[in-house]
Every structure is written in C-alpha cells, then in structure tokens.
Amino acid sequence: MTAPTINGTRYPQPIEALLPTARNLNLPDGEAFPSRNRLMREFRIGAPKAGELLALLKTEPAAPPADTADPAATDPTPVPAAPEPAPPAEPDPTPAPEITPAEPPAEVSTVGHPDTPTPPAPARPAVVWPVVLLALPAFVAIWSGWVGLGGLTGFGIVHPLPGIADGFSINSAITLPIGVETYGAYALYVWLSGRVPEPARRFAKWSALGSLVVGALGQVAYHLLEAAGIESAPWWITTAVACLPVAVLGMGAALAHLVRTHD
Template structure:
C-alpha cells in the first residue's frame, strides 16, 4: 500500500506543490533540511528531493541577500544626518552682503544632529594564530628589497676518483725513478754507521719522493690563490719545471732500460745527482715566499 502524501492523495505531487510544506519544515528546523529528511518527510524519491532542496537553497540565499541590503540601507540612513552635519561644518563662511540686512529677531539655532557612535562589538577581535611553520615562511619570504638573495650552496666535487687514477701513475713513476737511481749510482746505504749498523736504506727512493712531492705541492700552492703574488709565481714555474724534469727522468730510464744499458752516461748521472739539492733549495725558497706578506 502506498503511503499518503500531504493532501491525502496517493499520487506523487510536483515540487511546486511541496514547496509550502518544505518552507514550513525549514522554519521549524532553523536550517535547510537534508535530502534524506525531505525524502522521509514527504515520501518522495532522491531526484525530487534534490530539486526541492535546490529551490529551498536558492530562496534562502535570496532572502539572505535581501536582508543584507536592507541592513545596509538602514545603516546608511542612520549615518546620513552625521554626514550632513560634517558637510555643514566644512562649508565656507557666508560672504558679507553689500546692502543692509533687515533687522529682526535672531533665527532659532539649527538643531545639531547627535553624534553617531557605532555599537561596540561585544566580542573582542581575536588576533589570528600563526603557526611556527607559517611564521618561518613569512620571515623567509619577506625581506629588504635591496638585500641580494644568497646563492645556493654549491656541493664540492669529489676527490676519490682522482686518487684512484693517480695510483697507477704513482707505481710507474716510483719504479722509474728507483730504476734510474740504480743506473746512476744510487743504492743501499747505511746512514747511521757506528750508531745503528744494521739500519740501511735505498737512496734511490729519494728521487721520486723529492721531485714528485715537490711538484705536487708547488702545483697546489700555485692554484690555491691564497698566497702572495711572488709565491704564486715561483710555485707556478717551479711546479712546471718539476713536472718537466720528472717526465725527462722517466724518458731517460726507459730509453736506457730498452737499450740494455747497465750504467747511465756521465751527463745523466750528473743531472740526477743534482736533483736532491735542487729540490731542497726550491722547497726552502717556496716556504719562505709563502710565509712572507711583504
């Protein structure tokens, strides 16, 4: 059995016929009824309930706008006397007449409109709460217009690939200098006779340690840019000279080794013998220049 509708009939009624009862229900509830409430109250389907609620919403919005306009007009009417009084106070004084004014009783003073005081808000305004994250964002976003934006930190390049590449070169250079030292008279010596007779060292290792280490350090001083100009200039040319001497030493060793020579010529021996002294002098000069700021 179909449940009866508002007027007692069992037939479905259009939305226009349901609007008065829907308005009354809205007034009783004090707010717009939900779609389920309309379906349950008027025994209608979901599409008709949606249409009915859409019309109620439109009427409610229209009524709200009408009340806002009416309130604004009432407030404007209340402020109009105050505006007129302010206009009269700011008008210029009357210009004196050239003819005599008629003598008579003084006119009654014009009524002064009472000063309008807007009603005080019973609830004091609460300042908006700013979270620490928003505060940090505001401080970061706002700055002095003349303050330049700090550049983004640049990640330095990694160094370990260079060390990996330098290991084979270190082995080849070390063996070349030690072999050349053996061909030019460098060999095992006892540096502490009478003190430590059993202690011995192969003096050929002084060649790679002295020449190549000085060349690497002088190259670092030249490219660092943190030393005086004379020190940089000396480090530049001495580093290039050390690298050139190292290359010549490797060439000489491999040529002699390939030719089967067991003893280097005298001029190669002379040049190789002078290398430790030259490295000592260049190292002392570079250390002096690095520490001098004159």
C-alpha cells in the same frame, strides 16, 4: 606711649604678618622705604629682624591697585556665550555593506614567466676520491722509474748510521721520487690555491712546471736506458740526477719562505 598693635596683640609678630603694615607706613617725601630704625621703633623689634623686614620690602613688590589688578575684570565687553551643542545625528537606516576578508596573495611562480631568473642552487663541492684512484698507477710507475734510474746513476743501498746501527740500511734511490714528485705536487697546489702572495704564486707556478718536466724526462731516460740494455747511465744523465735532491731542497726552502712573506 603704647606701642601700636598688629592683629590685636602687643607681642612681636612674624615678619610675614608685619610686612603689610610696613608697606602702609606714611613716609616722608623722597623716601621709598622706611629706615631700619623706624621699623624697630614702630614694631618694637630688634635690629636683625628690622633688617630682614626692610630687605623683604625692597625685594617683594607691593600688590597692584584694585583698578589695575585685572584688566579683564573691568572690561565692559561681554564675553560671547559658548555655542550650543549640535543635536545628535539620526541613525542611517541603510545597512552597512558586508566586508569580505581579503584573499591571501598567491604564491609567486616562475612557470608562467620564462624571463624571470631562477636562483641558482647551492653548488656542491667536487669529490676528490677519483684523484686517489688515478694517482695509484701513476705512483707505481713513477716510483719504479725513479728507483731504476737511481740504480743506473750510482744510487743504491747505503748505511746512514755507521757505528750506531750497522744493520740499518736504505736505498738512496727512493729520495728521487719522494723529493721531485712531492715537491711538484705541493708547488702545483700553492700555485692554484690563490691564497698566497703574488711572488710565491709565481715561483710555485714555474717551479711546479719545471718539476713536472724533470719528472717526465727522468721517466723517459730510465725507459730508454733500460730498453737499450745499458747498465750505467752516461755521465751527463748521472750529473743531472745527482743534483736533483739539492735542487729540490733549495726550491722547497725558497717556496716556504715566499709563502709566509707578505711584502
């Protein structure tokens, strides 16, 4: 018995060529797909190829019948024709109005609007050179007053390096104007700067005011003693003046600590 031919040849065909013929095989009632053995017999193919062909039959659906493939093809309802295009409009003989360019906006001025606030001009920083000019005579008076008061209260020439530099000497009275007045100026700066913690600012405020008051009292005491011709100050003035360097050292150290503390 000769094997059926497909596409006019007895040689095995590709699975895609066997697939339509396999769908058209007559099957017994109750079977949806042919068995693998039947595919092997019908097309003279091996078991792997028959199994692959059977898998394609089960996965790819058959083509729909011709009467249900395209409902639109059998629909007797006529398709309405496309509307004819409208004839082109005739040109309007009226000339188009000329378009004039818009004028640039006028500059805003506040001359005619007195209620409009004028932006403030940038403020220039205040000059500080007049302070130096004012400080020069004050420095001369304060320096001479403290040095003179130091001489009346026991301050004088000392040799700070005995045995090392015996010829080096210094007047210890200069420690009064340097210590008291320098600390007062620095504490005043810290107080008014507004860049330090509140405890440091409060301490700088009261210590600056105290230093200025002590400086003024020292100048008053010196001029009164000098005017009275007294060559040695009373003990209570000497005691107060002798404690000033120690007090300045303590207040300076405390202020430096408070400035760096942010608790």
